[in-house]
Amino acid sequence: MDNKKLADLLFPDVVNTPEYYEEKYPYRKLPSKAQVTRMAPSPTGFIHLGNLYSALADERIAHKKNGVFYLRIEDTDEKRKVDGAVETIINVLRYFNIEFDEGAGFDENAENNKYGPYFQQQRVDIYHAYVKRLVEKGLAYPCFCTEEELEKVRQKQDAKKILTGYYGEYATCRNMSYEEVFANIKAGKEYVIRLRSQGSPDKEITFKDCIKGEIKLPENIHDIVLLKKDGVPTYHFAHAIDDHLMRTTMVIRGGEWLASVPIHYELFNILGFKMPEYGHTAHLMKFDEETGGKRKLSKRKDPELSLDYYRKDGYHPYCMKVYLLTLLNSNFEEWHEKFPDKDINDFPFSVDKMSQSGALFDKDKLHNICKNELSCLSEYEMYNFLHEWAVEHEPEKCDIWFADKEKMLGILRLYMGIGMKRRRKDFIYARQIFELIAYFFDMEDGQKERDKLGNQTIDKKTVHNILKEYLATYNHDDDNSAWFNKLKAIADKFGFASDMKAYKKEPEKYNGNVSDIAEIVRIAVTGRANTPDLWQIVHIMGQEQMTERITAAIEV
């Protein structure tokens, strides 16, 4: 059959040739080892930790050697599109300090937008030019099979226990004559364009994955769909065209794509493109309670792993980045500990240090990292971070919390251990921080704990007497040690050990020790068993508030 004639019938409107595009998007002039990477999400508006994980890898690889990291939007599936998704993606990544060099979201005429458009919907002319060429060469053809017909074939193949799919003798539209095609089109039948696969079932391809190493896979034999019935390309075809024309050098993507490398291999091959390097990442996993095993993070089942979740609770983006980096490159953690003052972007990120199997997401580890990283901030950095978070996520309480700047700074200094020999590590994320210090602002806060006083080892009456004694002897002008000496005096009076060493020697001789006295006062004042130095707390909140709290505890 006359392929040229067929191509013209199918694509009468194509004006530009592949050569035109090759020239329009020349090879990038970059330093010798620079890589061009990309993030290519579909605009569903949902980004989870896995996406960030992978985007961070791409970004590091590109920026490590002055390469390019760009954003392309894979909006070829109408059904999944969500409005505003692109803005969300850019904002979220920006929040985590990951910046693109070019791509979607940049001004169309900007210097760094030479390889656009970056929305696949806007690239259909390009795809068509290349498909037309393939049809001319007899490497692609129209297929009029309906979904029902395909489903029937699939069932038949299933029953015979042979490979399912559109290939070989099952590719019924493969050898349709021009006349038939013409008649079908004339009749208004819908069709897709399929690849005429040149692969052989008993040959295999070998390629080097830069994360997983050498991998052997069978050749592709499927006549996969290149253009869907609406003329929009499938992922596979768009990937080949876009990554070639945008001159991507390294494609880091999820392991779910590994199985389709043979398709991409054939596509790049028949198109005459050089393949980029591939790196297929292991997925972040989650422990599944139901099955008792690991599984891939899923959008459906794990809403708590969406990035919004971390934003809402106010995880500091820097901490998230550090955590992700420790997962991404096994030697990062060691490096970061060795050079705590170096910019984490100076870490020599390397693809081959990336993990082969999926890491279980570990919240304990994340929290530990948060504690450590947050303890390195200054009180002003912390103040700003908390303020920004509160404005957005707790607007009503924000005014109360930040009404008195000096008070807040004082609290932060105290809780962060600023001015002490060593920093404290109480802070994990914004919401947790405000829960920790809520008693400074909310009189009701901690009442539950106060109510419990006297229900444990020490009886209620004793507790109340201790608190009364505390109030009676309290002097707001006492310094820290004078104040503590009074606690000791109370201890002695009630048969508690004021000397820890003596207590340890003969614990049975006492009702308890100063630590117990301090705990009682601590809970009465703050509603918490764990807080920094009580004397300082009392001096931040003031005598009045303290008295009120203790009175409330006694009156229970």
Next chain:
RNA sequence: GGCUCCAUGGUCAAGCGGUUAAGACAUCGCCCUUUCACGGCGGUAACACGGGUUCAAAUCCCGUUGGAGUCACCA
């Protein structure tokens, strides 16, 4: 089911033919500490199983088992 990848403590992981099998998180204990933390020291805890190859195997090969991914006009 076919194809592919993976397999070291509870978790993340070093390891590249000879190691007392690192380290981090979690956990437990002790010490420091006038209270809470921080910190310091120490403990418990691992090479999935079975065959080879080798003087020597966590490391190389082959099976088994287990886990994961994928088999669309979704990406």
